[in-house]
């Protein structure tokens with residue numbers, strides 16, 4: 015009975031499959047050669063996500079990612095993001111495609127394909143127009159096999175971007191590619207020069223993207239060969255040098271020239287004015303010099319002019335204000351000079367960001383800026399500007415970011431009374447631009463609502479006199495308050511502890527006296543991360559504590575009251591501020607002992623209590639602060655043994671000196687007064703002291719460094735790898 019059933023089933027199966035087979039033969043419409051070619055490709059690559067190529071029909075035109083023309087020849091193969099892995103490289107003699115002679119579109123982007131492409135015979139695909147291998151792991155140079163070429167004459171779009179290609183691009187690689195329109199090799203590690211014959215072999219090119227590689231040498235002469243079609247030319251984030259070639263200025267079709275982060279030099283030739291369709295000109299972070307072209311105003315379509323961090327000099331040509339399409343004008347970190355008061359910025363009705371920081375501009379703040387209705391970010395810092403903030407600036411309703419630091423302005427009260435009308439203002443830098451005036455006090459500002467969106471306020475280094483005014487308490491969104499290096503006297507007000515958003519308070523170098531109020535230990539934004547953490551990017555990056563940031567959320571949280579006349583005990587409530595990274599209490603008159611509660615500050619990276627009158631012992635529990643890389647209690651009246659273990663084994667003698675009663679190895683003063691009989695032998699003790707904790711300290715130190723790197727990555731990595739982050743690079747001084 016059992017045997018019979020099995021036989022019947024077998025028979026049935028046979029019958030079924032032969033019917034199916036007939037059926038398949040009937041509907042099969044895919045070309046046999048194409049199908050074999052696809053199957054040979056299939057054997058080369060593997061895919062964890064199932065392709066329905068073998069399990070279903072033999073009609074390859076119905077397979078995943080395959081499309082055919084009316085003659086049932088395969089024209090499209092599109093398998094982006096299918097987790098394909100493997101290589102397209104010999105030893106496989108039967109590379110997929112050799113016989114897919116009608117294939118015009120091949121898209122294998124966003125997979126894990128790898129290996130060199132050296133001998134992959136794409137040139138046999140005589141109809142291939144689009145080849146997209148971007149976002150894979152291909153490596154090696156681009157070099158055609160001897161006596162052959164890599165690309166078929168039909169190729170129009172070639173995207174090899176975001177792979178691991180290295181080595182150079184051989185000029186003959188493009189020999190036959192006379193129809194090429196788009197070439198993107200960005201985000202690889204190509205070396206050597208940009209292939210110079212490109213515009214000769216491929217005069218139809220419209221888009222060229224070489225950015226984020228290691229190309230060196232000059233930008234090729236010969237780009238003029240592309241003069242009837244080229245629209246986009248990108249080669250930023252390489253090591254290119256030399257002047258812009260003259261024939262670049264003849265490519266009138268250009269809409270975008272983007273060459274930031276290279277070592278290019280020389281002037282911008284005045285003939286650039288002929289590129290009347292230019293909308294984007296990005297030459298920042300180079301060595302360009304000379305004056306801006308007088309005729310730059312002819313570029314009436316120019317939207318983005320980014321020339322920051324070069325060596326441009328001279329005055330701004332008045333015609334710059336005829337670039338009426340400008341939305342972004344970034345000229346910071348150059349050697350520009352001259353009086354800007356008379357420039358008519360009001361013609362720039364679309365401008366959103368103007369950055370003139372760190373130049374040698376003189377004159378007043380231009381009144382015409384007030385008529386730029388779309389202005390959201392304005393930086394004038396680090397110049398030689400004089401006069402007052404013009405009253406008309408009250409009409410800049412879109413302004414979010416204003417930096418006036420490091421100028422020679424006067425009337426800080428007037429400035430704040432005007433700027434409080436800029437309702438969207440969230441960042442206001444006005445450090446070192448006023449001098450020795452009274453602090454704007456409550457009589458001036460308390461009853462005037464305003465600044466309700468302010469998140470950063472700096473008024474440091476202005477030698478302002480008076481007390482900390484209570485209008486500041488109304489700034490409910492304020493995260494950063496810097497009043498350092500002034501002549502502010504009186505107490506630190508207790509209400510500061512109730513400011514809901516404050517996480518950086520810098521009162522360094524004033525004449526503040528009295529206690530550090532225990533209410534400071536309530537600062538909510540230093541106790542718990544309020545969910546309102548603002549991740550948005552600022553219109554302009556800014557320097558803070560000598561580092562560059564382009565958003566607020568990753569600023570190191572700190573409480574800095576060093577160099578004042580504060581007295582009394584360090585309130586133990588400070589220990590609640592778990593999110594603190596920096597705590598400076600140094601150079602005051604604090605007395606009493608160090609509260610052990612400070613060991614709750616688990617994120618602390620720096621703790622400075624030096625030069626006070628602190629007494630008692632250093633709490634051993636502070637050794638548990640594993641991120642602390644800087645610590646000082648020098649010049650106090652502390653006693654007893656310096657804590658052991660953790661980071662304490664890495665702090666230098668200078669952290670502790672000036673405390674005659676402290677003891678410990680780092681000071682060379684033994685803590686043991688009378689050796690007792692039952693103690694361990696000295697050698698053993700010493701070795702335990704010097705070896706084991708060193709190991710731990712080393713490990714902890716390494717951990718801190720790693721964390722710090724990750725922490726700052728959003729700006730630090732912007733310099734090299736993350737080329738999207740065009741605005742950021744470390745060590746730029748405004």
Ligand SMILES: *[C@@H]1O[C@H](CO)[C@@H](O)[C@H](O)[C@H]1NC(C)=O
Nearest residue numbers: 065066070071076077078079
């Ligand atoms: C294979 O999958 C695609 C969708 O991914 C579908 O459109 C096609 O019909 C399938 N082919 C067969 C033969 O099942």
Ligand SMILES: *[C@@H]1O[C@H](CO)[C@@H](O)[C@H](O)[C@H]1NC(C)=O
Nearest residue numbers: 047051054107108109112113
């Ligand atoms: C191409 O097809 C021919 C016969 O049609 C065959 O001899 C050859 O091996 C095929 N080549 C590849 C790479 O599949």
Ligand SMILES: *[C@@H]1O[C@H](CO)[C@@H](O)[C@H](O)[C@H]1NC(C)=O
Nearest residue numbers: 094121123144145146171173
């Ligand atoms: C390739 O496919 C990806 C993903 O669908 C797509 O974004 C990309 O534009 C395609 N490439 C080309 C050249 O069409």
Ligand SMILES: *[C@@H]1O[C@H](CO)[C@@H](O)[C@H](O)[C@H]1NC(C)=O
Nearest residue numbers: 148175176198200201221223
């Ligand atoms: C080139 O490809 C990268 C991704 O690899 C992309 O970000 C960039 O926009 C492309 N360039 C052009 C000009 O489209």
Ligand SMILES: *[C@@H]1O[C@H](CO)[C@@H](O)[C@H](O)[C@H]1NC(C)=O
Nearest residue numbers: 149150176177178201737738
């Ligand atoms: C650059 O390529 C890497 C992979 O090689 C990718 O992860 C990254 O997103 C790419 N960057 C850009 C800007 O396309």
Ligand SMILES: *[C@@H]1O[C@H](CO)[C@@H](O)[C@H](O)[C@H]1NC(C)=O
Nearest residue numbers: 153154155178179180181182
């Ligand atoms: C390119 O990268 C591959 C794989 O990392 C390496 O083996 C090869 O030596 C590199 N070639 C060049 C020219 O740097």
Ligand SMILES: *[C@@H]1O[C@H](CO)[C@@H](O)[C@H](O)[C@H]1NC(C)=O
Nearest residue numbers: 242243265266267268290291
């Ligand atoms: C400039 O752009 C316009 C509009 O897109 C176009 O008609 C014109 O041909 C372009 N000029 C050049 C020189 O490419």
Ligand SMILES: *[C@@H]1O[C@H](CO)[C@@H](O)[C@H](O)[C@H]1NC(C)=O
Nearest residue numbers: 253255256277278279280301
């Ligand atoms: C950049 O170019 C200058 C000359 O213009 C040269 O002195 C300098 O060494 C170059 N720097 C790099 C990193 O190539």
Ligand SMILES: *[C@@H]1O[C@H](CO)[C@@H](O)[C@H](O)[C@H]1NC(C)=O
Nearest residue numbers: 260261263281282283284285
């Ligand atoms: C501008 O380019 C022309 C050639 O097109 C050249 O003769 C002239 O000297 C260049 N001017 C500057 C300032 O480089």
Ligand SMILES: *[C@@H]1O[C@H](CO)[C@@H](O)[C@H](O)[C@H]1NC(C)=O
Nearest residue numbers: 303304305325326327328329
């Ligand atoms: C600008 O710098 C160039 C050298 O790069 C110098 O020859 C020229 O005199 C300078 N112009 C001004 C106005 O300082």
Ligand SMILES: *[C@@H]1O[C@H](CO)[C@@H](O)[C@H](O)[C@H]1NC(C)=O
Nearest residue numbers: 388410411412413437438439
């Ligand atoms: C002020 O900011 C808000 C929120 O970002 C925005 O909706 C509004 O349009 C801005 N006001 C002006 C005048 O730009």
Ligand SMILES: *[C@@H]1O[C@H](CO)[C@@H](O)[C@H](O)[C@H]1NC(C)=O
Nearest residue numbers: 474496498499520522559572
């Ligand atoms: C605090 O102010 C001092 C003195 O101006 C300055 O050196 C330091 O960078 C400031 N720190 C912060 C976090 O604002």
